[in-house]
Amino acid sequence: MIDPAPIQLDPAFDNVWDELQYRGSVHVSTDPEALRTLLGGDPITFYCGFDPTAPSLHLGNLAQLIVMRRLQLAGHRPLALVGGSTGLIGDPKPTSERQLNTRETVAEWVTYLQAQVLRFLSDEGESAVRLVNNLDWTAPLSTVDFLREVGKHFRVGTMLRKDAVAARMESDEGISYAEFSYQVLQGMDFLELHRRYGCLMQTGGSDQWGNLTAGTELLRKAEGVHAHAIGTPLITDAEGRKFGKSEGNAVWLDANLTTPYAMYQFWLNQDDAIVVQLLKSFTFLPQERIEQLATATAEAPFRREAQRVLAIEATSFIHGADATQQAIDASQALFGSGDLAALDLPTLAAAVGSLDKQATATPDAPVLQLLQETGLVDSLSDGRRAIAQGGVSVNNERIDDPGATLDGRLLHGRFAVLRRGKKTLAGVDAAPAA
Template sequence: MSNLFEALQERGFVQQCTNVEQLSRLLSENQITYYAGFDPTADSLHAGSLVPIMAMAHLQRGGHKPIAIIGGGTTVIGDPTDKTEMRSMISAQQIEKNGASILQQLQRYLDLGNTAGFFLNNAEWLLSLNYIEFLRDIGKHFRVNEMIKAEGYRQRLEREMGLSFLEFNYQLLQAYDYLCLFQKYDCVLQLGGDDQWGNILAGVDLVRRIEGKRVHGLTFPLLTTAGGAKMGKTAGGAVWLDSDKTSPYQFYQYWINIDDRDVERFLAFFTFLPMDEVRRLGSLEHDEIREAKAVLAYQATKLAHGKVEADKAQETSRAAFGGGGLDLNAMPTTTISTERLDSGIPIMELFHEVGLTTSKSEARRLIQQGGAYVNEKQYKTIDVIIDADLLEEDALLLRAGKKRYHRVVLGEA
């Protein structure tokens, strides 16, 4: 394990860190246990979560032992950050279920569930806490005037944002997590997004105060795309790791479609390619950079969905955009009964029904603006009726805009 820390740094994972020299030495001289938390608010992780996941994977490959935590204990309270909506209370069962799905996804990247690494729910120790004892044993170590200096809180206080006492306490709970993990598993490093820095430091402090031991924290930069958007978001919503929510093909396309300026950074973050290769690919220009994007897309898809799916997505993409025919098999498909088609379906309805537009009005606009195609023929009037006469090989190929395809086949709908 030669200088794992530098490797992480080189790939761009390091934003802030408790102590560079100590951590660097710790990583190269010892086998340590480290952890990062994942929120079980949804039943799938999304592309944004890949940063911590990849960092954890690098460390595991370097011989260290990961613990993935899901915030079962904190999520039951509801996340107060989103103050515009009623706190969404998620049931314990839902969290349990979400956690299970998330675990499955993590296992594609990490070896969990045995001695090489494991997965815990912080509900295990948080739910049984006694308030008075907690205040006495843990609360006494926190100074409010220190806490409000933490960047996250300060911003909330300075801006026009509320900060509930509940939310203020997240820091204590998270710090307590760290303490428990240190005590039970000798965990000495916490990873997280840069917004977690304050909470991570709180944990580091707590361990020092109670156990007198020095533990570490490391944060990742919060990734945005060159366009300034949040990483992993598209018009259609988040890019999920769950293949039912975001198909491997869509996942692949997300990476293919990124901004040129993000290529090198993303290759470093989201693939395991050696940095020499990353830099070479990142320096390609003009047409060639598409090759770099293809590598990124393929590698990222392979990690998330496996080689078979990645190969399929790549073929589909090449076929669709490389000039050849389209790969119909990997395309989202809707089945419509023969009778319905025989009686004719208004084009607007069809586009809306298969999900290419979110409303019929949107379908109308799409059509009127020339973005609607059936079997690669443009239709610009909304009164077109699609019926069996338009079938080609018993199917219809719908297209919205340049890139979104949908196939309609006949069958028992």
């Protein structure tokens, strides 16, 4: 069985701020020296917000949750805000207006996201996470009170200069008053959390920096308090493309949307150029171990040791060691000597669905026909030769008869993995007719 590293701070660092810096978790911030002093002193209360614009958190949110967990391990008290009100509006995208979800949908997604947060942050002890919902303080507030108590502190010129707003102002679509006001709502969250819980710091993605500083400025103007913000780097692939639902390539933290097998493969397939940074950002491995893996990547990249460790550590943190072991077993069953029949249905379905070559079939479909349909062979005669040479298998069992069918060979009554040679695979889904 795998043995993931313990979830703890690196003892090489005396101050959690120094560890965040080493891990590349700070792209932009308010006063760095003041933050180092603040985070190296007595515990503070800090927050991060997550808007329920989907039924699950994703990889970008995970980056925030890990920063929160590191701060929590250092004794600081996290507030996890799931935005029941800001989720009804949505922060402005640089390109177009968001589609508004119904109140019922947003309320349902709030409960989903709150449950997910508790998978990553401890709710026990003096630094236990507290779940908060900004609908609690916005719903009772009248429009006039909102404008008098909060809106009066904001200057339109400053709001127009925020990156997302400026981009939308230059577009053909423009920006609605609702989305333009989003930064005021988020700023009010910081003010309210300071008043209720003494919150002094907010974390978020660097693309949210305008919204983060809206909150620090509001606290300065309304309360005379010098609060802080940390903007983390955006998570991108080796080509610099952002991962996220708005980019159409989201990696979800819900196992029903991105299976543990798919999650494991995602980390396993990362490029050498970014794997060390991903180890820093998404694992709790100490600096010494990460440097060992960096050396291994430089000296023997073909072994992909860093990717394997990253896949184990990150998937275990997200889905647990048992689900990660299932994903490893599935990989071995597909590409090694493991037992496909031992995989549970969700893992098997994810593994079969990950193969590049695919076909649907009836439960009694001829194997020879499927070899051609999936492109494992060029023709039926080519398929017969491959079978005669002992180079074809179904679910890792060799096929000797060119007239063989899937009948009696399907796993979970539905799936089959066709193999030609050692490494050329295709997946078959023989789901019964509805």
